[in-house]
Amino acid sequence: MKLLRRALLALSLAAGRLDRAPRPAVMTGGVAVGTDPTSPIVGIIGSGVTGQAVGRVLEMLGFRRAWFDVDNDAARRAAGIYGGVVVESHADLAVADVVVLASPALHAEKAARFVAEGVHVVCLSDDPDDVASLVDLDAAARRHGVSLVVGAGVSPGLSGVLARHLASRLHVVDEIHVAMHGTGGPACARQHHDALGGTALGWHDGEWIERPGGSGRELCWFPEPIGPADCYRAALADPALLHLAFPEAERISARVSATRRDRLTARLPMLSPPHREGDRGALRVEVRGSVVGGERVTHLVGAVGRTGDLAGAVAASFAAACVSGRAEAGLVISGHDRPLAEWMLRSLADVGVMLQEYTGVATGGSA
Known part of the structure; x- marks a missing residue:
């Protein structure tokens, strides 16, 4: 049949x-x-x-x-x-x-x-x-x-691919931190709204920690033309999946960009309907660890484009x-x-996804 x-x-x-x-x-x-x-x-x-x-x-x-x-x-x-x-x-x-x-x-x-x-x-x-x-x-x-x-x-998804790409350069992977900007369409925008009002999970030194969505502000620099954006913890699936993919990592976190209005209204119904076509989005993946010999290094890579197209x-x-x-x-x-x-990575390049890698010396921390 x-x-x-x-x-x-x-x-x-x-x-x-x-x-x-x-x-x-x-x-x-x-x-x-x-x-x-x-x-x-x-x-x-x-x-x-x-x-x-x-x-x-x-x-x-x-x-x-x-x-x-x-x-x-x-x-x-x-x-x-x-x-x-x-x-x-x-x-x-x-x-x-x-x-x-x-x-x-x-x-x-x-x-x-x-x-x-x-x-x-x-x-x-x-x-x-x-x-x-x-x-x-x-x-x-x-x-x-x-x-x-x-x-x-994009997150989860492209985030894991990029994390593995960066991890392949390291002898030991200690930390993976993901940040995402933008949504793909109305349903994705609603999920973003709900996530900011939920409970965020993060992997921290061998145990799961729970934090309220909308907390943990961090200024993240995304690939141009997005640039800097304030990002916050949210109820996201990426930390759990990244932990399964990288059990050796001691710290894993994921954040999303949000405005002050997003945070204030996250625990209320959406005040206005989301745009039908979504918007330009970006992903930033940061992997920290050490190379052979013990030197500590940080690698960062990102992607930018219409969020729905990337996904x-x-x-x-x-x-x-x-x-x-x-x-x-x-x-x-x-x-x-x-x-x-x-x-x-090769397949994504073939269909037009372009990556941007950050260079320079990383400072500050992420939790």
Whole structure:
């Protein structure tokens, strides 16, 4: 039955591509990905700002795309722009090779269903509780022989890739500190609002510490044109995932930029609706440690761009890693596997993500 459903979806994709000019194969991480009718099928759940960015990058990479959104008209608009077909239910995507969860709803329940169907899953959720539930699906993913990527956006996601890139230069990694500016779209902006009103977790000298969201002000310098911004603790998933990827690190923290108004209203309903298209965002990752010989060093790297575009590039690249076999079966956390992180960097460069590295001498502290 599953083979029949996949064949029907493939026929729909073929029919949907008749009016689209064929695209040449492109390179991703040194591997050519074609656009022929036998290329992998990637399901995209969610056709908002980030979901559309995922679809755009998948189109560049030559993957066939199938869309689902609770707003069927939104899914049709996305498919009309970036190609692919629209399905009537997320269950119809169980015949895809990989499914990218880019919707604002919690992901754990849907991810569990797709894993049980033997489908690779890429999750962009950054809700701490949802991420914890996703991590618990590791055994199920291993049992079914599929990859479950948890934290495939900017933070978490790109943050782990960059942290591993910097950690590879060090003999010992002591500290990892992440800061993010900007949101991808309305749902992301609401999550940012809620996170500032929640309880922030940080890893400090072997134990978890809890601090109120909106505390711990730190002036962080992001890549231009963003520049400096005040950043604060928030209820974020990055520290927990980075701790799994870098258990040797003694201190791990994550912050988000916020205005005075953001902090004052964080525990109230949003006073005004967020912008539909999100805004320009940036990520800054700082890794501290020592090289062979004991010298203490600090490395910093960042990325800037529309937040949804950055998240879409990361998620699409992880989807490519799943279907190519680069991502192992079971739980996949950004930055845990060095070869995968290095491949992700090349893939992200291929689809237009540019990094900026800080130089100079770091001063001051971060907690």
